[in-house]
Amino acid sequence: MSSNQIGLQVKSGNTLGFIGNNIFLEGGTLTAREGRVExxxxxxxxxxxxxxxxxxxxxxxxxxSFSNIxxxxxAFINANGNGNSSIHIQGKGVILTDGxxxxxxxxxxxxxxxxxxxxxxxxxxxxxxPVARIxxxxxxxxxxxxxxxxxxxxxxxxxxxxxxxxxxxxxxKAPGGNIFVNASDSVQLLGVSPLTPRLFSxxxxxxxxxxxxxxxxxxxxxxxxxxxxxxTSSNFGSGQGGNVILNAANSIxxxxxxxxxxxPSTIASTTFNTGNAGSLTINTSxxxxxxxxxxxASTLSSGNSGSVTINASDSVTxxxxxxxxxxxSSVISSASTVPQVLQxxxxxxxxxxxxxxxVTINTPSLSISNGGLVSVRNEGIGNAGNVNITTNxxxxxxxxxxxSATTAVGExxxxxxTSNIIQLSSGNISATAGQQGTSxxxxxxxxxxxxxxxxxxxxxxxxxxxxxxxxxxxxxQGLFISPxxxxxTTSQRGIDGIVQINFQDRNPEQLKAQPEAIAQTPKxxxxxPGRSGAVAGKFVIRGRESAPAELDDPLYNQAFLESSxxxxxxxxxxxxxxxxxxxxxxxxxxxxxWVFDSNGQVTLVATKPNEVTPNSPLNSSSCSSVTPVSQLxxxxxxxxxxx
Numbered sequence: 148m149s150s151n152q153i154g155l156q157v158k159s160g161n162t163l164g165f166i167g168n169n170i171f172l173e174g175g176t177l178t179a180r181e182g183r184v185e186x187x188x189x190x191x192x193x194x195x196x197x198x199x200x201x202x203x204x205x206x207x208x209x210x211x212s213f214s215n216i217x218x219x220x221x222a223f224i225n226a227n228g229n230g231n232s233s234i235h236i237q238g239k240g241v242i243l244t245d246g247x248x249x250x251x252x253x254x255x256x257x258x259x260x261x262x263x264x265x266x267x268x269x270x271x272x273x274x275x276x277p278v279a280r281i282x283x284x285x286x287x288x289x290x291x292x293x294x295x296x297x298x299x300x301x302x303x304x305x306x307x308x309x310x311x312x313x314x315x316x317x318x319x320k321a322p323g324g325n326i327f328v329n330a331s332d333s334v335q336l337l338g339v340s341p342l343t344p345r346l347f348s349x350x351x352x353x354x355x356x357x358x359x360x361x362x363x364x365x366x367x368x369x370x371x372x373x374x375x376x377x378x379t380s381s382n383f384g385s386g387q388g389g390n391v392i393l394n395a396a397n398s399i400x401x402x403x404x405x406x407x408x409x410x411p412s413t414i415a416s417t418t419f420n421t422g423n424a425g426s427l428t429i430n431t432s433x434x435x436x437x438x439x440x441x442x443x444a445s446t447l448s449s450g451n452s453g454s455v456t457i458n459a460s461d462s463v464t465x466x467x468x469x470x471x472x473x474x475x476s477s478v479i480s481s482a483s484t485v486p487q488v489l490q491x492x493x494x495x496x497x498x499x500x501x502x503x504x505x506v507t508i509n510t511p512s513l514s515i516s517n518g519g520l521v522s523v524r525n526e527g528i529g530n531a532g533n534v535n536i537t538t539n540x541x542x543x544x545x546x547x548x549x550x551s552a553t554t555a556v557g558e559x560x561x562x563x564x565t566s567n568i569i570q571l572s573s574g575n576i577s578a579t580a581g582q583q584g585t586s587x588x589x590x591x592x593x594x595x596x597x598x599x600x601x602x603x604x605x606x607x608x609x610x611x612x613x614x615x616x617x618x619x620x621x622x623x624q625g626l627f628i629s630p631x632x633x634x635x636t637t638s639q640r641g642i643d644g645i646v647q648i649n650f651q652d653r654n655p656e657q658l659k660a661q662p663e664a665i666a667q668t669p670k671x672x673x674x675x676p677g678r679s680g681a682v683a684g685k686f687v688i689r690g691r692e693s694a695p696a697e698l699d700d701p702l703y704n705q706a707f708l709e710s711s712x713x714x715x716x717x718x719x720x721x722x723x724x725x726x727x728x729x730x731x732x733x734x735x736x737x738x739x740x741w742v743f744d745s746n747g748q749v750t751l752v753a754t755k756p757n758e759v760t761p762n763s764p765l766n767s768s769s770c771s772s773v774t775p776v777s778q779l780x781x782x783x784x785x786x787x788x789x790x
Contacts, residue, residue, distance in 0.1 A: 157182060159228065162203045166194055170238070172247075174220035181228035183260070188238035190214040213239040213267050218247040221276050229255025230293045237265045241302075243283045243311065246276025251287045251296055259296035259324070262287045266302040272311030275340040282346045284312040287324045289358065295324035297361070303332040305367075307348040307376070310340030314351050317358040323389070325361040326352055334367045336412075338374030344407040348376040352389040360389035360425065368397040370431075372440070375405025377413040380425045383493065388418050388425035388453065395431040401440035404469050411474060412440040418450035418501070419493045426453035426504070432461040434510075436476045436519070439469030444480045446501035447493075452480050454504035454532070462512040465519030465548070475548070477520040480504040482527045499527035503560075506532065511539045513566075515574065519548040523560045531560030531580075531590065538566045543574030543605075552578040552590045559590030559609070559617055569596045571605035571632075581612035589617030589636065589644060596622070602629035609636045609644055616644035622651055 154176030157163045163177055164185035177184055185205060187194065192210030196203055216238040218224070226232035232251050241264055243249070253259035262285055264270050275282040289295035295317050305328060307313065317323035328334060328350070336348040354360035360380050370393060372378060382388035391414065393399060404411040418424040427444050434457060436442060444453040455478060457463060465476045482499040490497060503525045513536065515521065523532040531554045541564065543549050549571075552560030559580030578590030589611035599621065601607070609617030616636040626648060628634075636644030 154178065154223075156180075160231075164203060164205065166205070169214045170216045172216075172218045172222040172224075174222055176223045176225065178225045178227075179232065180226070181231050182226065183232070184224055184226050184234045186216055186224075186236045186238070188214045188216045190239065207237065213237065215240045215242065217242045217244075218249070219244045220247070221245060221281065222247040224249045225252070226250070226260075227252035227254060229253070230257025230259055233260030233296070234262045235265075236263070239266060240268045241266050241270045243272045243285075244274055245283065246274070246281040247283050248281065249285050253289045253293045253295055253321075254291055256292040258294040258321075259287065259289065261297045261299050261324075263299040264302065268302070269304040269306060270300060270302045271306045271308075272313070273306075273308050275310040275343050275346045280343050280346065282310045282312045282340070282349075284314060286312075286314045286316070288315070289317040289319060289321045289323060291319045292321050294321045295358075295361065297324040298326045300326075300328045300330070302330055305330045305334045306337065307335070307350070308337035310338075310343065310346035310348055312346075312349040312351070314349070314353065315361045316351075316353045317356060317360065317386070319356045320358050322359045322386075323352055323354055323361040325389075326350060326363045328365045328367070330365075330367040332367070333369040333371065334365055335371045336373070336376030336378065337371070338376055339405040339408070339410065344405060345410075347405060347410055350378045351381065352379075353381045354384055354386040354388065354422070356384045357386050358384075359386040359422075362389040362392065362425070364392045364394075366394045368395060370395040370399045371402075372412045372414060373400065373402045375403070375408070375410040375412055377410075377415060379413060379415040379417065381416075382418040382422045382424060382450065383420055385421045387422050388416055388450075390425040390428065390453070391416055392428045393430065395429075397431070398433040398435065399429060399431045401434075401436045401442060402438050404439045404474075406471075409469065409472055409474075411469060414442045416444045416453045418446045418452065419448055419495055421449050423451045423501075424453040424504075427455045429455075429457045429459070431459050434459045434463045435466075436478065437464070437466040438476065439467065439474050440476050441474070442478045444504050446482045446499055446503065447485055447495050449496070449500045451502045451529075452482060452504045452532075454507070455480050456507045457509065459508075459510040461510070462514065463508060463510045464514045464516075465521065466514070466516045468518045473518075475518045475520040477522060478506060478508070479520065479522045479524060480506050480532050481523070482525040482529050484526045499525075500529055501527070502529040502532070502557075504532045505535065507535045509537045513538045513541045515541075515543045515548045515550070516545045517548060518546050520551065521549075522551045522553070524551070525554045525557055525560075528556045530554060530557035533560045533590075534562045534564075536562075536564045536566070540568045540570075541566045542570050543576075544570070544572040547573060547575060549575030549577065551575065554580045554587050555582055557587050559588060559611070561591045561593070561617075563593045565595045567597045569594065569599045571599075571601040571607075573603045574601075574605050576607045578609045578617050579611065580617075581614050586614045586641070587611065588614040588641075589638070591617045591644075592619045594619075594621045594623070598625040598627070599623050600627040601632040604631045605629075606633040606635070608633065611638040611641055611644075613640045614638060615642045618644045618647070620647045620649070622649045624651060626650070 156178040159180045162183045163179040166187045170188045190212040195206035272283045287296045315324035339347040352361040380389040416425045444455050446452040468475045480503045482503045525531045580587035580589045589609045616638040
C-alpha cells in the first residue's frame with residue numbers, strides 16, 4: 148500500500164487484519180476505531196482464524212517462520228476511540244522509518260487495550276519526518292477518563308535510532324499505560340534525529356494531568372543509551388510519576404550526549420509539577436555511565452523526587468563529563484532549578500520546594516573518575532536525601548569527582564559508605580548545607596572500611612554556612628592521609644561538627660603502651676576560635692591503637708587534618724621520653740583538659756587544670772599566627788575502647 152492519500156478503515160468495533168508474506172505500508176493509513184488492528188507477516192506455516200467479540204482473532208502456533216513488516220514515509224496505524232482498541236504486530240523484523248507511527252488513543256471512559264509487537268529477530272524504529280517533525284514511534288495515549296493501554300514488546304533486539312520513540316502518555320485523570328520490553332539480545336537507544344536534533348531516541352511514560360504515569364520495565368542482557376537518548380518517566384501534572392525498572396543481566400551503558408542541543412544520555416524520573424516523581428531501579432552486572440551520561444531522579448517543582456537504587460553484581464563505573472558544558476557523568480537524586488525559559492515553558496517555579504530522594508548503590512566495585520559524581524542535591528528549600536553505598540572497593544580519582552550530599556537551604560543529606568577498601572586521589576566525599584542567609588545543617592558522613600587512603604588534595608567534609616556542621620565518623624583498621632588532604636566539619640557562622648575516628652580490631656598487646664602515649668605531648672590540641680562567639684567542634688579518636696606516641700608512627704602515616712580557615716604547617720619532631728613499664732591493671736581514663744608547656748605544646752591531663760578545660764572558652768590572645776597541625780581542633784576528646 149502506498150501514497151499518503153490511501154487508507155483503509157473498518158467500522159467501529161471491528162478488526163482490520165493483514166496476513167501475508169512481507170507487509171509494506173508506504174505512507175498509507177490503517178484505522179480501526181474502538182477495534183483491533185492485526186499485522187502478521189508469515190513466511191511459512193498455518194494461521195488459525197476464529198471469531199471473537201471484536202471481529203476476528205488469530206493463532207500462530209503452526210507458523211514455522213515469519214517475514215518482515217515495513218512502515219515508511221509517515222505510515223500511520225491508528226486504533227483510537229472510546230476504549231477497547233488494540234493493535235498487534237507480528238513478524239520477523241518490524242521496521243518503522245520516516246516518522247511512521249503506530250498509535251492507540253483512548254478518548255472515552257473505557258480502558259484501552261494493549262499495543263503489542265512480537266518479532267522473531269528485531270524491532271527497529273529509525274528516524275523522524277524532517278518536515279512535520281514527527282518522531283517515528285509506538286504510542287498508547289489516554290485523553291480522558293479511560294485508562295491508557297500498555298505497550299508490550301517481545302523481541303530479541305530493540306533498536307531506536309535517529310529519534311525513534313516508544314511512549315505511553317496520559318493527558319487527563321486516568322492513569323497512563325505501562326511499557327514492558329523483553330529483549331533476549333539487547334535494547335539500544337542510539338541518539339537524536341540528524342535533521343531535527345530535538346527529537347531524540349526515547350522510551351518514555353508521561354503524565355500531563357491528574358492521572359498517574361505508567362511504569363517502565365525493561366528486561367534484556369544489554370541496554371545501551373547513548374548520544375542523547377533517554378529512558379524516562381516524566382510527570383507534568385498532579386499525578387504521580389511512574390517507576391523505571393531496568394533489568395540487564397550483562398550490562399547497562401549510559402554514555403555521551405547530543406552535541407547540538409547538549410542533551411545528555413539519560414535514565415531519568417522527573418516531576419515538573421506537584422506530583423511526586425517515580426523511582427529508578429537498576430539491576431545489572433556492569434553499569435557504565437560516562438562522557439556526560441546521567442541517571443537522575445529529580446524534581447523541578449513542589450513534588451518530591453524519587454529514589455535511585457543500583458544493584459550491580461560486578462561493577463559501577465562513572466567517568467568523565469560533557470566536553471563543552473562540563474556536566475559530570477552522574478548518578479543523582481535532586482531538586483533542581485532551571486533556566487527562566489524552561490520555567491515559562493513548563494510553568495515551573497523559580498525555586499523548587501520538593502524533597503530530593505535517596506541514592507543507594509550495591510556493587511563489589513565502584514569507580515568514580517574524571518569528574519564523575521554520585522550525589523543527592525537540593526537547590527531549593529527542601530531537604531536532601533541520603534547516599535548509601537555498600538561495596539568491596541571504592542576508587543575516586545582524577546579531577547575532583549566524588550560523592551556528595553548538598554542543599555541550598557534545607558537539611559544536608561547523610562552519606563553512609565561501607566567498603567573494604569576506599570581510595571581517594573583528588574577525590575571528594577562531601578555533605579554540605581546552606582548558603583549566606585540560610586541555616587541548613589550539614590549532613591553526616593559515616594564510613595565503615597578496613598583501609599582508607601586519601602591523597603592529592605582529596606577531602607572529606609561535612610560543612611555548613613550558618614547552620615551546624617555535620618559529623619564525620621570513620622570506623623577503620625587503617626587510615627593513610629597525605630598532607631594536603633582535608634577532613635573538616637566546619638560552619639562559617641554556626642557550630643562546628645565532630646570528627647570521630649575509631650580504629651578497630653588492632654593488636655591488644657599494644658594497649659600496654661597507651662598510658663605512656665597519653666602522658667606525652669600529643670600533637671592534637673586546642674586552637675583559637677576563628678570567629679567570635681562560635682562554638683568549637685570536637686575531634687574524637689577511638690580504638691586501642693588510635694593514639695600512638697608520635698604522629699610519625701605507622702598508624703598515622705604522617706596524616707594531616709586541615710581546616711579551610713586555619714593555615715597548617717609541618718609537624719615538628721618531639722623528644723620521646725624514656726619508655727616505662729605499664730602494668731596490665733593500669734586504668735585508661737578520658738582526658739579532662741590540657742596544659743601548655745614552655746614551648747607552647749599541649750599535654751592532655753586526667754584532672755581538670757586551671758589553665759584550660761574542655762568546657763572553658765579559649766582565649767584568642769594566646770593564639771600564634773601560624774597554627775601547627777597539633778592545633779586544628781578546638782576541643783579534643785580522646786578515648787579508648789574495644790570498638
